[in-house]
Amino acid sequence: MSELLTVAHLSKQFAAQPVLRDISFALNQGEVLAVLGRSGCGKTTLLKILAGLEAADAGTLHLQGQDLHPVPPNARQMVYLYQEPLLFPHLTVFENVAFGLRIRKVAKAEIDQQVSEMLDELDLRQHAQKAPNQLSGGQRQRVSFGRALIIRPRLLLLDEPFGNLDAQTRADMQQLFLRVSRQHQITSLFVTHDSREALTVGTRFGYLDQGALTSFASVAEFVQDARTAIGSELAFWESIQQTSRSSG
Amino acid sequence: MSSKARPFRLPSPLLGLYGLLVAGLPLAGLAYALLGSVGLAGPLAAGFTGRYWQALGADSGLPYAALFSGWVALASLGISTGLALLLVLRAQPTLRRWPLPGLLYVPLLLPALVVGFYLFQFLSRAGWLARISFRLGLISRLEAFPELVQDGAGIGIILAHVLLTFPFLTLLFLAIYRESRLDDYRQLTLTLGANAGQFRRRVAVPVLLRRAAPTLLLSFIATLGAYDIPLLLGRPYPQMLSVYIATRLQRFDLRELPAAYLAGFLVAVGLLGLISVLLRLTRRVRVE
Numbered sequence: 001m002s003e004l005l006t007v008a009h010l011s012k013q014f015a016a017q018p019v020l021r022d023i024s025f026a027l028n029q030g031e032v033l034a035v036l037g038r039s040g041c042g043k044t045t046l047l048k049i050l051a052g053l054e055a056a057d058a059g060t061l062h063l064q065g066q067d068l069h070p071v072p073p074n075a076r077q078m079v080y081l082y083q084e085p086l087l088f089p090h091l092t093v094f095e096n097v098a099f100g101l102r103i104r105k106v107a108k109a110e111i112d113q114q115v116s117e118m119l120d121e122l123d124l125r126q127h128a129q130k131a132p133n134q135l136s137g138g139q140r141q142r143v144s145f146g147r148a149l150i151i152r153p154r155l156l157l158l159d160e161p162f163g164n165l166d167a168q169t170r171a172d173m174q175q176l177f178l179r180v181s182r183q184h185q186i187t188s189l190f191v192t193h194d195s196r197e198a199l200t201v202g203t204r205f206g207y208l209d210q211g212a213l214t215s216f217a218s219v220a221e222f223v224q225d226a227r228t229a230i231g232s233e234l235a236f237w238e239s240i241q242q243t244s245r246s247s248g
Numbered sequence: 249m250s251s252k253a254r255p256f257r258l259p260s261p262l263l264g265l266y267g268l269l270v271a272g273l274p275l276a277g278l279a280y281a282l283l284g285s286v287g288l289a290g291p292l293a294a295g296f297t298g299r300y301w302q303a304l305g306a307d308s309g310l311p312y313a314a315l316f317s318g319w320v321a322l323a324s325l326g327i328s329t330g331l332a333l334l335l336v337l338r339a340q341p342t343l344r345r346w347p348l349p350g351l352l353y354v355p356l357l358l359p360a361l362v363v364g365f366y367l368f369q370f371l372s373r374a375g376w377l378a379r380i381s382f383r384l385g386l387i388s389r390l391e392a393f394p395e396l397v398q399d400g401a402g403i404g405i406i407l408a409h410v411l412l413t414f415p416f417l418t419l420l421f422l423a424i425y426r427e428s429r430l431d432d433y434r435q436l437t438l439t440l441g442a443n444a445g446q447f448r449r450r451v452a453v454p455v456l457l458r459r460a461a462p463t464l465l466l467s468f469i470a471t472l473g474a475y476d477i478p479l480l481l482g483r484p485y486p487q488m489l490s491v492y493i494a495t496r497l498q499r500f501d502l503r504e505l506p507a508a509y510l511a512g513f514l515v516a517v518g519l520l521g522l523i524s525v526l527l528r529l530t531r532r533v534r535v536e
Contacts (some may be wrong), residue, residue, distance in 0.1 A: 014352045048435075051435075051438075051439050052438075052439075053435050053438065056476065062253060072438075073435075073438040073439055074438045074439070074440075074441050074442055075441075076439070076441055077441070078439060079440060080436065080439040082432060086429070086432060086433060086436050088433070088451055088455075089428075089458075090454040090455055090458055098440075099437075099450070100440045100441055102450075103437075103440070103441055103442045103446050103450070114454070147440065148440070151440060151441060157439075180317060180529065226391060
């Protein structure tokens with residue numbers, strides 16, 4: 001696999017408070033790096049620096065060998081997805097998805113075809129002419145995905161994108177994300193505070209704690225690390241199972 | 249026993265009084281104006297007649313006043329909206345810097361008449377600006393100073409309304425910008441490949457205008473029916489609607505009253521119709 005993103009010795013502080021400390025990692029084409037971390041651990045700052053929306057104090061970023069430092073956010077082809085879908089309220093579902101193509105002045109026929117295909121893929125065809133406020137939470141998040149995917153981003157940056165959804169919709173969206181990212185060979189950095197979500201969507205794993213990133217070589221290492229609390233959660237469910245067996 | 253708080257209900261007599269004040273009296277006034285225009289009410293009422301309505305076709309004063317008012321309201325609101333959008337979308341850091349946030353509130357505290365008077369003092373041919381220009385040798389005589397108040401195009405009236413309206417719209421757009429999280433949208437559109445101009449044109453301006461549409465509409469109607477500024481800064485001809493009607497109502501010749509009632513009735517009905525059409529349009533845009 002070819003190396004797509006290389007991050008080296010990235011640091012950032014706000015008002016003398018370190019937010020990111022000497023972060024280094026590499027990401028190959030088609031990989032999904034799931035980064036687990038609690039609130040305030042620096043996840044959002046890391047994503048915003050990668051997207052070019054924040055400047056790092058130190059360190060380098062290279063995408064396919066290109067130094068990203070002088071590249072403005074609108075030329076990086078790296079889409080940053082928020083926890084909320086942030087659909088444009090004045091545009092229909094179709095126009096929301098078409099946004100990235102319209103600003104690139106793609107021909108109308110081409111836009112119609114690409115957007116229709118994307119809506120089919122995300123099962124949104126029947127909602128094409130609806131306004132965002134007529135959709136459910138899961139549908140809005142799918143439109144947000146479609147709007148990002150249609151410009152074929154080199155890297156997708158996801159900041160707890162399913163954090164506001166109910167458990168069932170969240171599970172559906174995780175499966176959709178898996179399917180779409182495999183199909184389109186999308187490289188992503190997916191930050192979440194939910195270890196189960198990290199294990200579901202990730203192909204590689206990291207843990208961000210007080211601005212320091214630990215990368216894990218395998219799923220087993222990730223699960224065994226006490227900070228991810230996956231071991232204690234497994235123990236909890238096993239104890240529940242044993243209790244239910246013994247009482248039954 | 250549960251002690252559930254009962255919702256407060258306005259007593260029926262108070263509700264009736266409120267209904268009478270906001271709907272009953274204006275409707276009664278409208279009915280009186282209609283009856284006056286057909287000779288059935290007023291000091292010289294002498295029975296039903298259609299001659300005031302027939303005379304309307306020969307009188308160009310009312311349509312001209314309506315056109316002039318429309319022009320002033322459109323120009324004032326257009327310039328104020330453009331200025332407010334420019335400030336909010338291009339100069340937000342400056343807007344947050346002292347003393348601008350406080351200064352934006354100052355025009356909101358000034359009565360329209362005071363602003364009109366101040367502009368008259370400042371911009372008329374005998375005003376400060378003309379005298380300063382004369383002293384500096386920019387003009388050879390005071391009469392050479394351009395007509396900026398009491399002019400044919402209503403520049404003075406428009407300027408006064410812009411001075412009063414644009415700070416209010418700036419504060420409104422700033423509040424909508426924050427509430428609609430347009431800064432997050434700006435960052436999102438940047439990562440989708442848009443430049444700052446595309447964000448402003450395709451996202452920020454439509455969102456701001458849609459959210460502010462009802463207020464913009466009310467502002468348009470208020471300017472259309474403005475009285476004190478046009479009275480002070482306008483010409484006897486062309487007049488804005490409210491000045492045109494008031495002038496006719498205040499004439500000594502009581503035989504002029506039915507024509508004034510007719511003008512007032514038509515303007516009130518026209519404005520109500522305009523409000524209902526525009527409200528329906530803004531509601532449709534918000535739903536879409």
